[in-house]
Amino acid sequence: MNLMQEHIFELQYALDTFYFLVCGALVMWMAAGFSMLEAGLVRAKNTTEILTKNVALYAIACIMYMVCGYAIMYGGDIFLSSITGDGVAGAEEPATYAPSADFFFQVVFVATAMSIVSGAVAERMKLWVFLAFAVVMTGFIYPMEGSWTWGGNPVFGMYTLGDLGFLDFAGSGIVHMAGAAAALAGVLLLGPRKGKYGADGSVQAIPGANLPLATLGTFILWMGWFGFNGGSVLATASVGSANAVAIVFMNTNTAAAGGLVAALLTARLMFGKADLTMALNGALAGLVTITAGPDTPSALQATIFGAIGGVLVVFSIITLDKLRIDDPVGAISVHGVVGLFGLLLVPVTNAENSSFAGQLIGAGTIFGWVFLTSLTVFFVLKLVIGIRVGEEEEYEGVDVAECGLEAYPEFVSQK
Template sequence: MEDNIFQLQYALDTFYFLICGALVMWMAAGFAMLEAGLVRSKNTTEILLKNVALYAVACTMYMICGYMIMYGGDMFLSTITGDGVAGAEEAATYAPSADFFFQVVFVATAMSIVSGAVAERMKLWAFLAFAVVMTGFIYPMEGSWTWGGNAVFGMYTLSDLGFSDFAGSGIVHMAGAAAALAGVLLLGARKGKYGPNGQINAIPGSNLPLATLGTFILWMGWFGFNGGSVLATASVESANSVAIVFMNTNAAAAGGLIVALIVARTLFGKADLTMALNGALAGLVAITAEPSTPTALQATLFGGVGGALVVFSIIALDKMKIDDPVGAISVHGVVGLLGLLLVPVTNDASSFSGQIIGAATIFAWVFVCSLIVWGALKAVMGIRVSQEEEYEGVDVAECGMEAYPEFVGAKGSGI
């Protein structure tokens, strides 16, 4: 009887884990749609190609070496079955291969954050070369110090210092933003974004319906992102925890959107759709570090703080001439840090000092390593397209095709 109960629990937990992983994989579509909507039409094909290609690169590199670095599990040379050894210690009640699948879609999420920040002026192959290193080494190393439970360079474990990150506000989102920031600093701003006298010129996206669709897809996928991090659902305790995480994830997104919309209306005198969309995403990032312990009202307030912060962060980065076409550094980096700092408010097992040390460790590792890799790529192959290619659009220069040829006039189309 006990064996039958265990088998049923194993099957349910594995199925739940796989479904949540599929939801997180669907977030790749959300990033693709959001970024495609927020760039100009002449750069749409390339941003879509980046998103689908980085997902494939992340899956392959994490299989080859990333999973082994992060958890010690070898998915490259062996087929892991239910009787095998999983990388994560928590994998005792679900299939170890499900653990790999769930982890690999998180890696792709971290890399997706980079693609929007460097949009419209980065070389495609330089970006993909960076994706190889980011998903195969940089992310797995910092993941091994956090979720993997290893000591940082053999010195200390972050969990022993009071660091906690339930689903990855820092481990995934802030890490992706740190890599993006390093690339943006070396890449420079888009031509025409900043004037000689300090003026900031708006460069509107080409398809706001697509950006809105992307936000809704991300909102939906986030239930798998946070909910799957409970790691089980086949018991009363875990089922209740999953329900709380879903409730709080949704509440934080709603709070973030509402507050961002109000703040934008106060500052600009108009209802800014892009700020509202980023507000929802900011709320989701803010709650990701700890969605299981707040009340629904607290989650809404945490999301609201993230929504307000993201508006001011986007404005501040623009004043600093850090050109981020989709606001990824603000949403995932600045608000990711906020999410980590909010954890001790409701989780007594964490501490503010532990959260700060953990955040500093993750940011320093990812930013410095990324800066080195971006710098090497810049010296060897260059990371930015030419001024003429940027003016013409990277769709033609990098991909040889345009997403909307009937509107912009593709070469040879006769238009």
């Protein structure tokens, strides 16, 4: 390598590493988005606990992925050897960016998957049970399915998903559907909130406490998604990669817009009102839809895909309520149902690198693994210490029972 080539490589290395770190920081900011969204959609008496869960799960994810998660997923030894500019011991060296940047970018994805669980089990799961599950989810369950997908390892030594035609560009299935699978396992064992469903089968609406916060959370997630999808290009310091990043950003944005408008119109036709919560979930549904393949559709296709996801999420939320599956924030519908839909759309615009059969096998593998292992962990926790707060604590609100303080003390009547 001559001196000019060496300088070009160093510049490319620096630019790609910087881009990777900035995108990782944007994805980390999504933790704030989930916190605000969930805090806005739960009742005031449960706000402190939901915020505690979100900030704690992020810290747990960072530690567990360092201790063992990254090694399980990619084979690198991080816990026993320091991460340096020279690389991560035992890991395959990236071509044009620092290994430490790769670890940082991957760890914020782990936290995103765990954040999905938080909202679905809100208002009735014990705080310490949730945090105990977070240890297992981020340290073992997610890294295992990640090793079969992005890690490229055979599933239980039998088959490689990539060879079967499975492709998930940024994680509609690997991150979002996985988080929803774990959430579904927890919700099924927990049961619905008190008063959510009547004896006659009716569904009682339980409004969130702060829709401005929920809207802020959605905008934060929308912005963070540019790092989520854009960072998954893995480079930006060449003409080809820069163009790819621009396409991914464009499609991510327009899919969210399509999802929001379609969900808003669907809610208006079904309920006769412009339902803000459905519109917010529609935007998120559009984002989840495009995440599996934001690099190949045209802008119009991305808008249409997002719009279909926005319509789908409205019907999914209604259907889950009819099945008495209580999800306070609609996480299972947004990330699970729409996550699967996003995977199935990939072959529409990228048939060369994926197939419908491969996408179905990959989705079944991810969902089956995460759901069954999560169900097992939650069931063991239920047997050992119980996973649900008491009826009186649920009525009073888990803020006082679990955290000892209220988010809005001035607005709570003294007893």
